[in-house]
Amino acid sequence: MISPKVLLVDDDADLSRALSQTLMLEGFSVKCYARAEAALESVRRDDYSVILTDYLMPGMDGFELLERVQAIDSVYPVIMMTGHGDVPMAVKAMQAGAHDFVQKPCSTSQLVRVVAQAIQRRRLTLENRALRAELSDSDDLDARLVGTHPSMVQLKERLRVSAEAGVDSLIIGDTGTGKEVVARALHDFGPRKSAPFVAINCAAIPSEMIESELFGHVAGAFTGASAERIGRLQHAQGGTVFLDELESMPMDLQAKLLRVIENRTLEPLGSNRQVPLDLTFVGAISTRPGEEGGQIREDLYYRLNVVELELLPLAQRHTDIPALFYHLAREARGKFRKEIPELSPALEAELLAHPWPGNIRELRNVAERFVLGLWNGFAAMGDAPAGTLSEQMAHYERRIIERALDQHSGQMKATYEALGLSRKGLYDKIQRLGIRVSSDAH
Secondary structure, rough: OOOEEEEEEOOHHHHHHHHHHHHHHOEEEEEEEEHHHHHHOOOOOOEEEEEEEEEOOOOOOOHHHHHHHHHHHHOOOOOEOOOOOHHHHHHHHHHHOOOEEEEEOHHHHHHHHHHHHHHHHHHHHHHHHHHHHHHHHHHHHHOOOOOOOOOHHHHHHHHHHHHHOOOOOEEEEEOOOOHHHHHHHHOOOOOOOOOEEEEEEEEEEEOOHHHHHEEHHHHHOOOOOOEEEEOOHHHHHOEEEEEEEEHHHHHHHHHHHHHHHHOOOEEEEEEEEEOOOEEEEEEEEEEOOOOOOOOOOOOHHHOOOEEEEEEEOOOHHHHHHHHHHHHHHHHHHHHHHOOOOOOOOHHHHOOOOOOOHHHHHHHHHHHHHHHHOOOOHHHOOOOOOOOHHHHHHHHHHHHHHHHHHHHEEEEEEHHHHHHHHHHHHHHHHHHHOOOOOOOOOO
16 A cells, blocks of 8 residues: 555645644655635545645635535545634534544644544555455455466366356465465355255364264274264365365275265175265375375376366465465454554565465465554565575475474474464474484373
């Protein structure tokens, strides 16, 4: 958003000059007018500006100026300046909608405080208007999946087709790129939107428990199975199942899952009973079969891949970063009930230059720290060494993980939960990046 401007209206040239200098020394941009008529010609509905006007002036007075400005924009901030005998008039003006009034002569601190409050109010008004316009010009999918990069435009087009058809889909993308957001959109924009959406992180369930978690079991199926339990697939009956980090599922269980998807039936552990399923399956992986780290069966990959939805790393669609950052900052404003600081060109340049190894999850953390007033820039993390993009990204990723390990005293569970990773995901990164951990870490 551009810098705010104070429109100062006063027919006393000496006082106008003094007030203008005072405000400019405090960092405000000021434009002076000797007559209200001239100032009114400069007022536009969506201008980022406020009016500071004298009450008594020849021709159009401050009260009439207020009325005329309100006809252009009913919430445009107008601050009234009055002499001692005009205070009742100023009170009347505030009852008519003026933002505030100051009595001449006023202290610098009072003047600056009142003007700053008016500017803050104006900024919020314009922000909310822009948000409403953005939402009215786009459908709900555009509001959820922010971005106009060609890859995002194509993804949203494919998502709409897949959601309307209700077919199985496979989402491919690095950690933190927003795979669950896409999966929920597939559900919410499809014919099953009123049925359950069940998200299952395959990496977060111990391998010895995942079969029972997915398929359920009957009483006595194994030691400790004292009662029948309905699995998560059956719990999602009629809706959508999202299988995140599918490549972390053991290969033998992937084969069983493939049969379930193909036949749309399952057998609870310890039972010969076939349970019919009415589900849409959405899988999510970070690497395809044959790629480094790709551990999904090819037959399962191709069975789910009726529609493939690929999410590029944030660094590969950097043109979306400013809009995404502002979107996440607005969410943080509602979460923390704090106002968004001014977004400077320097900050935008810093955001665009960062490699974002943590993708949108990392961007969200930066946006939240920014709104909380705790953001000190990437320089605090150290400068990345020269090298290829992947080498610089690995450097940042290593520093982020090392810092998180240090913050959590080397405790693996606390670290991978704080970073939004699975246990396996964290260990894989530690091994790949050559990070040294304490031998007693667990």
